[in-house]
Amino acid sequence: MSRLEEHIDIDAPAQKVWDLLHDVDSYPTFIDGVQRARGSGGNRTRLDVQAGSVRREFEAVLDDRTGDQVIAWRTQGSPELKGTLSVRSVDQGHSQVQVRLEYEPGAVHEAFGGPKGMAQVHRIENTVRGDLQHFKSLAEG
Secondary structure, three states: OEEEEEEEEEOOOHHHHHHHHOOHHHHHHHOOOEEEEEEOOOOEEEEEEEEOOEEEEEEEEEEEEHHHOEEEEEEEOOOOEEEEEEEEEEEOOEEEEEEEEEEOHHHHHHHHOOOOHHHHHHHHHHHHHHHHHHHHHHHHO
């Protein structure tokens, strides 16, 4: 299982950032490959994801720890992905978002194709970093 941890500082209050992370409909604007996102009741979200020519639908189960400003999530089915999104207040107008992701590169390759091994790991790392930059732009805009 590979693990990735990234964070980004955002020039916006933590509550605004936290609220934006809960706006599932906005996910396609900052998560690469997500074509459509929608809540499917309770603590579940459905995501239509496209990577290259492969399109898949995922269901993610969310554990919202509002008091700690942490969302833990995991996909149902293959590939198994899980992680957390957390928001930390730096000061009144600034916050930090941290992403933790656990995944099996081989399972991601089987589901979507693309590179294998370390090349797959680097692709995922670059995608997550890009997603954080897009989220930062959205939150600060």
